[in-house]
Amino acid sequence: MSTVDNVLRSHAGELGKLEARVNDLSQKIGAIRVAQLPKQPFIDTGSVDLSRNEEGAYYISKAILALWSNDWKEAGLEREISQAIAKRQGRELTAGQLLIPSNLQTRAAYNVGTANQGGNLVATNLLAGSFIEALTSQLAIMQAGSTTLSGLIGNCDVPKRTGRATASWVTEGSAIPETEGTFGTVQLRPKQVGALSKFTRLALQQTTPDVEMLVRSDLITQMALAIDYAGLFGDGSSGSPTGIANISGVNSLAMGTNGGQISIDALIDLRSKIATANANAAGGTYLLNEASRAALMKTKNTYGEYYFAVEGTAPGTVQNVFGNPIVYSNQLPSNLTKGSATSKCSAGIFGDFSQLLFGLWGATELLVNPYAQDDFAAGNVAVRAFQTVDFQVRQPAAFAVCKDFLTA
Secondary structure (H helix, E strand, C coil): CCHHHHHHHHHHHHHHHHHHHHHHHHHHHHCCCHHHCCCCCCCCCCCCCCCHHHHHHCCHHHHHHHHHHCCCCCCHHHHHHHHHHHHHCCCCCCCCEEEECHHHHHHHHCCCCCHHHCCEEECCCCCCCEEECCCCCCCCHHHHCCEEECCCCCCEEEEEEEECCCCCCCCCCCCCCCCCCEEEEEEECCEEEEEEEEEEHHHHHCCCHHHHHHHHHHHHHHHHHHHHHHHHHCECCCCCCECHHHCCCCEEECCCECEEECCHHHHHHHHHHHHHCCCCHHHCEEEECHHHHHHHHCCECCCCCECCCCCCCCCCCCCEECCEEEEECCCCCCCEEECCEEEEEEEEEEECHHHEEEEEEEEEEEEEECCCHHHHHHCEEEEEEEEEEEEEECCHHHEEEEEEEECC
């Protein structure tokens, strides 16, 4: 073999090492949180810096009453914050419009039902007894670790690698075939969710912390639940986002013609779907509903011992399956149909939820309507709330969905 051949082979080896290094670096870069990827940093134009005293003094109920009466003497802080947000977003507020800080919204939306934040409301100066809040599902996507991109403006694209270069074996003297990586984008497009609520003028005048939490939860909780469900099961119709379960390329697990009993083996099979696709199974989280939790808690080993008898029952702990945590929420339906199993099947999802992008545009917008005839006669205040969001998945193969778990 000539010296030239030896040199070429030596360089080929170095090039191979360099390519392996580049691929390794590409994988590490892909693992960086998506919020760090765009060259232009995201600025949360819907948030404001509030001191502890200002946050404690902020009342949405005061602002709504001020919008209704056009008297801001008692709601100067709320008006100032709304105007500051509008200035950051480069917009003018219309009559009867209010912007709520996005950081305040998050605190209210994801703690509804907690006793010390308004879950059990008592206002003896307004109500005869204790206010009992309606029961709602626990929100799932934030607990599971989705990636939030806040402060978005306009349409947003996130770059994505869709294909890699390939290595080839060649005979001596033959040219290496040229291959190239391919790239694409994940597109986030604004979609609106809204809610319409009515409050009595008297309730809004009672600006106690309890009544304030009642107003916040009434305005925000239903939108939060709708957003949460859309991130999981949205079908993309009627202006809604497309959720994980309906995104092309997501793995699926079918239990049987008429469904199949949920079990630890089934959860392992669900996990295996994304592990086989080279996604981050070690960093994955299970989402299951309460019917599935009950069925799993009844699971026993060959000695008749419960698998879940101790693990995860103490406050502050999380149940897990071989190191992967489980989040339980009735946002995952339990009335699906598979074959003859009519309205009996439960859904379950396993995945790396950092791959789920939650795009958030601006702040929650409130608009008060003081002119509705029936409301005017009764002294009620009609309030419309809007939030603009979208969901996308960076790597669909990082998720696996089952829609036919049987739990009884």
